[in-house]
Structures are given as C-alpha cells and as structure tokens.
Amino acid sequence: MNILLIGSGGREHALAWKMRQSPLCKKLFITPGNAGTSLLGENVALAVDEFEKLGALCLEKKIDLVVVGPEVPLVKGIRDYFMADERLKNILMVGPDKTGAQLEGSKDFSKQFMLRHHIPTAQAKTFFSNQSKEACHYLQTLRPPYVLKADGLAAGKGVVISSSLDEAQTSIKEMLEEKKFGEASAKVLIEEFLDGIELSVFVLTDGKDYVILPEAKDYKRIGDNDTGPNTGGMGSVSPVPFADKAFMKVVEEKIVKPTVDGLKKENINYKGFIFIGLMAVKGEPYVIEYNARMGDPETQSVMVRIQSDFVELLRACAKGELKNHSIEVDPSFAATVVMAAGGYPDSYEKGKVISGLDEVTTAQVFHAGTKQEGGQVITDGGRVLAVTAKGNTLLEAQQKAYQTVHSITWNNVYFRGDIGNDLLQFKA
Ligand code: AMP
Ligand code: GLY
Numbered sequence: 159m160n161i162l163l164i165g166s167g168g169r170e171h172a173l174a175w176k177m178r179q180s181p182l183c184k185k186l187f188i189t190p191g192n193a194g195t196s197l198l199g200e201n202v203a204l205a206v207d208e209f210e211k212l213g214a215l216c217l218e219k220k221i222d223l224v225v226v227g228p229e230v231p232l233v234k235g236i237r238d239y240f241m242a243d244e245r246l247k248n249i250l251m252v253g254p255d256k257t258g259a260q261l262e263g264s265k266d267f268s269k270q271f272m273l274r275h276h277i278p279t280a281q282a283k284t285f286f287s288n289q290s291k292e293a294c295h296y297l298q299t300l301r302p303p304y305v306l307k308a309d310g311l312a313a314g315k316g317v318v319i320s321s322s323l324d325e326a327q328t329s330i331k332e333m334l335e336e337k338k339f340g341e342a343s344a345k346v347l348i349e350e351f352l353d354g355i356e357l358s359v360f361v362l363t364d365g366k367d368y369v370i371l372p373e374a375k376d377y378k379r380i381g382d383n384d385t386g387p388n389t390g391g392m393g394s395v396s397p398v399p400f401a402d403k404a405f406m407k408v409v410e411e412k413i414v415k416p417t418v419d420g421l422k423k424e425n426i427n428y429k430g431f432i433f434i435g436l437m438a439v440k441g442e443p444y445v446i447e448y449n450a451r452m453g454d455p456e457t458q459s460v461m462v463r464i465q466s467d468f469v470e471l472l473r474a475c476a477k478g479e480l481k482n483h484s485i486e487v488d489p490s491f492a493a494t495v496v497m498a499a500g501g502y503p504d505s506y507e508k509g510k511v512i513s514g515l516d517e518v519t520t521a522q523v524f525h526a527g528t529k530q531e532g533g534q535v536i537t538d539g540g541r542v543l544a545v546t547a548k549g550n551t552l553l554e555a556q557q558k559a560y561q562t563v564h565s566i567t568w569n570n571v572y573f574r575g576d577i578g579n580d581l582l583q584f585k586a
Contacts, residue, residue: 159469160185160220163199164206164236165227166192168496168526168544169454173227173468174198175524176461180469187219193535194525206231209239213246225472226253226430232450233263233311237427250476251429252362254450258421258428261448265316265347266309268448275420277413279445280305280437282349290334294327296348302326305349308333310342315388319351352446354439357398358456359406361414362471365428367480368418369471370410372396372463372487374456375581380503382576389503390541393577394494395552396459399584400438409436409443417448429476458524458546459492493555494546495563495577499527500570502540507570510537514566521547521562537568552578 159182163174171194177183178198186199189212195201204211207230216224224240226232235256240246253259260267272279285293297304304326308316316339320326333343360371374396380386401409413434421428433449433456452460461468465486474480499506508527512535515523524546527539545562549555556578563573 159183159222159473161187161469162212162216162219162221162224163188163195163227164212164224164231166190166195166206167227167454168524168541169452169457170227171195171524171526172458172461172544172546173225173452175522176464176468177225177472180467182467182469182473185219187215187221189215192525192538193528193530194523196530207234207236209236212236213240213243216249217245221249223250223469223473223476224252226251227451229259229262229311229449229451232256232259232430235259250473252472252476253430254426254428258426258430259450261432262450263311264309265307265447266345269347271420272445275416277416277420277445278443280350280352282347284309284345284347285330285334287334287337287344290331293330293334293346293348297323297326297330300348303351305351306330306333307347307349308339308343309345309347310339312339312342315339316342317388352437352439352444354437354444355400356446357401357436357438358453359409359414359434359436360452360456360460361418361432361434362475362480363418363421363428363430363432364475364478364480365421365426366418366478367483368414369480369483369485370406370414371485372460373398373401373406374453374459376453376456377574377577380574382574387503389498391453391455392496392498392574394453394456394459395555395578395581396456396463396492399552399581405438405441405443413443413445429478454526455494455496455541455544458494458522458544462492462522462546462548463488463490488548490548490550491552491555492546492548493552493559493578494544495559495573496526496541497543497545497563497566497571497573498541499537499539500572502572506540508536508538510568510570511535512537512542512566512568517565518562520558521545523562523566542568552581
C-alpha cells in the first residue's frame with residue numbers, strides 16, 4: 159500500500175518507523191515530516207491542514223491509506239473533507255470525523271459523552287463567556303485545588319490547576335472574559351480535582367471493535383520531580399508497572415467498552431486512535447481526557463513494543479474490519495527521554511547543529527523538531543529528539559536511554575534526568 163502519514167513530530171517518526179517494518183508498506187509519504195522521517199519515506203512540505211493540497215497529493219501518489227498523526231486536521235474535519243469528495247472518499251483513513259474528534263476538540267462534548275455513557279470521570283460544571291461571575295461564585299463553594307479547563311484546543315495549555323482561590327478566579331476571568339485562549343475558552347469547565355497517578359491508555363477502534371495498545375506513562379512537566387510548567391511531554395515509559403492485568407481489565411470494562419459502545423450508539427464515524435488520559439485514584443480509573451490521536455512522546459515507547467504488523471492493524475481499522483484482530487506486544491520495558499532546546503516550553507533557539515547521532519547503537523532516536531541542512535541535522539523546534547530504549551527491566555531501559563542521551567548533544571540542550579524514576583518502586 160502507498161501510505162500518507164500526516165504530521166511532523168516524534169510521534170510521527172515513531173509511527174513511520176513502525177509502519178516501514180511492514181511488508182504491506184510500499185511507498186511512504188510524510189507531510190511535512192522531519193529529518194528523521196526523511197530516512198524512511200518522502201517528506202512533502204505541506205501543512206497538516208492544507209486539505210485541498212493533501213487530497214491532490216493522495217491522487218497524484220495513488221495513496222491507499224492516510225494516517226493522521228496530530229489533532230488539528232482531525233478537529234478541522236479532514237475525514238469529512240475526504241468523504242465529501244468523490245475522488246477521495248474511497249481512500250482509507252485512520253482518524254475520526256469532525257464529530258468524533260470532538261472527544262478531544264471540546265472538553266464539554268467529551269464530558270457530556272462520558273456522563274451519557276456512565277464512564278467514570280471527574281465531576282464538572284460548564285460556564286459560558288457571559289457567566290464569569292457565576293463561575294467565580296461556584297469556585298467559592300469548592301475546595302482547592304481548583305481545576306479549570308478551556309473547552310477547545312489550546313495546544314496543551316488550556317488546563318489551569320491552582321490551589322489559590324484568588325488565582326483560580328483570576329484565571330477564570332482571563333479565560334471567559336478576556337478570551338485568553340480565543341474561542342477555545344469561550345466555554346470553561348470547572349472540574350473536581352482527582353488525586354492519583356496518571357497513565358495513558360491507547361485504543362485503536364473502527365467504531366465497533368477495538369484493540370488496546372500498550373499503555374504508557376507520560377512526564378508532562380519540564381523539571382525533574384514534576385516541577386515547573388507543563389510541556390507536550392518530556393518522556394514516557396511503557397508498560398506502566400502499577401497497571402497490572404486486573405487494573406487493565408477494569409479499564410477495559412468500565413472505560414474502553416462503554417466508550418466504543420457509546421460511539422456506536424451515537425452513530426459516530428470513529429475509525430482511529432483514542433488516547434484515554436486516566437487518573438488511578440485509590441486503584442480505580444477515572445477519565446481525565448480523551449484525545450483523538452496517539453500521544454507524543456508515549457507513541458515512541460508504545461511503537462517499539464508492538465510486534466504485530468502495524469499497517470495490517472491500521473488497514474483493518476480504516477476498513478472497519480478490526481473484529482478478530484489482536485495485537486502482539488513485547489513484554490519488555492521501553493523508556494523514552496525527550497531532548498529539548500534550552501528554554502522550552504517558553505522561548506528557545508533553533509538551528510543548532512546536533513552531534514552524536516551517527517554513533518547510536520543501544521537506542522532508537524526519534525526526531526521531532528529537526529531538519530536537514532547542508533548534510534547536517536539541526537534543531538528546529540522545542541522538543542528536538544526522543545530517545546527510546548528497551549530493556550528487560552525498567553531500570554535497564556532507562557539506563558540505556560540515558561546512555562544514548564548523554565552521547566548526543568548540541569548547544570543548550572535540555573532533558574529531564576528522572577524519567578521513570580517514580581515507577582522503579584513498583585515491581586512488574
Ligand atoms: P489535559 O490537558 O486535560 O491533559 O490536562 C493536563 C493535565 O492536568 C493532566 O495531564 C493532569 O495532570 C492534570 N489534570 C487534568 N484534569 C485533572 C483533574 N480533574 N484532576 C487532577 N489533575 C487533572
Ligand atoms: N503526551 C501528551 C499528549 O500527547 O497529549
């Protein structure tokens with residue numbers, strides 16, 4: 159099959175790397191891709207939401223399958239665009255339609271969906287832009303910490319957690335009155351704080367059946383020991399030792415099944431990934447959020463553990479034929495450490511020459527913000543590389559990943575030094 163992969167991050171490099179291993183994958187195009195994906199297929203410089211040009215590329219390159227990496231094209235309706243065009247509608251696509259993508263694109267939609275289908279989640283109340291006063295009053299009736307969520311997409315910045323009532327009230331005014339996140343904060347959810355350990359569960363569904371991919375834990379804060387501002391994710395680990403068989407069984411029964419059944423009941427055309435952000439509270443899972451895509455950098459730790467032919471699974475998903483498919487997973491551990499540009503997630507510099515990439519042997523280096531220039535690979539984003547290693551134990555995977563991280567460098571490189579440390583106490 160000829161495949162088009164949309165996106166340019168570490169997630170897409172990891173997806174491309176896995177798909178390339180399949181005998182089903184003939185030609186692979188990545189839009190726009192990065193220096194890493196260019197080694198696996200052909201990068202084409204198109205933005206992820208240039209639907210017309212993406213459609214034309216699919217026709218020109220005789221694409222059989224489109225795999226959508228990031229959320230923006232999904233929320234903007236790339237599937238709907240393809241479905242509405244006679245020439246494009248038969249091209250297979252992994253990625254839900256605009257309504258399905260609302261599971262990620264609107265926190266209010268996803269909260270109502272969870273409530274309709276009795277899926278365990280934090281209680282929440284939604285406030286509109288003219289209800290800032292009511293929202294401030296409501297906050298006074300709650301105990302800290304306060305969780306505020308902009309309804310729409312806000313590039314991972316739309317959640318504010320504050321232990322000060324004053325601060326929470328200021329934030330809610332900024333969001334609702336001053337539209338801090340534009341239209342994304344025209345509605346805001348005030349949500350119950352869930353105190354527990356987080357993990358990410360990934361599901362590939364065709365809207366009727368599903369396979370559960372390996373779970374992972376993400377490290378969202380910039381600093382060691384979960385300090386400092388939130389980022390896209392600074393590292394990941396898979397499997398998650400406390401998510402044992404019994405826990406995952408509960409996740410499947412109480413969350414995955416009702417989610418997929420809910421999509422079916424509501425006639426939502428969902429062929430794609432569901433990334434379920436969970437909080438384990440006293441051993442019980444609650445949904446924090448849904449995403450309509452895979453996570454980054456979770457994908458990197460997940461892909462290296464999948465043994466099945468991933469293109470076959472993606473094709474089955476896109477065709478609506480996931481029934482009777484299962485997935486084989488390598489029981490070993492994977493750890494991913496993100497190497498970022500100093501200054502990220504605030505301002506940072508680009509264009510630094512990366513050294514040490516050619517000598518790597520014990521890990522897989524997935525590129526995120528990189529580009530090729532004059533025979534060199536240079537930094538081109540905040541999160542630059544994701545270094546993923548496997549081991550028989552979490553400690554071994556972690557040590558191998560860090561060994562490689564220490565052998566790669568550029569001017570003002572930054573990474574967390576504690577990825578996976580919190581999980582070493584759990585016996586697998
Ligand atoms: P989200 O953008 O929804 O992933 O939220 C960002 C982060 O905020 C999550 O990864 C959690 O760490 C945290 N968070 C979100 N909702 C809650 C909640 N109800 N209780 C506690 N923490 C939360
Ligand atoms: N790593 C979190 C995300 O992809 O949203």
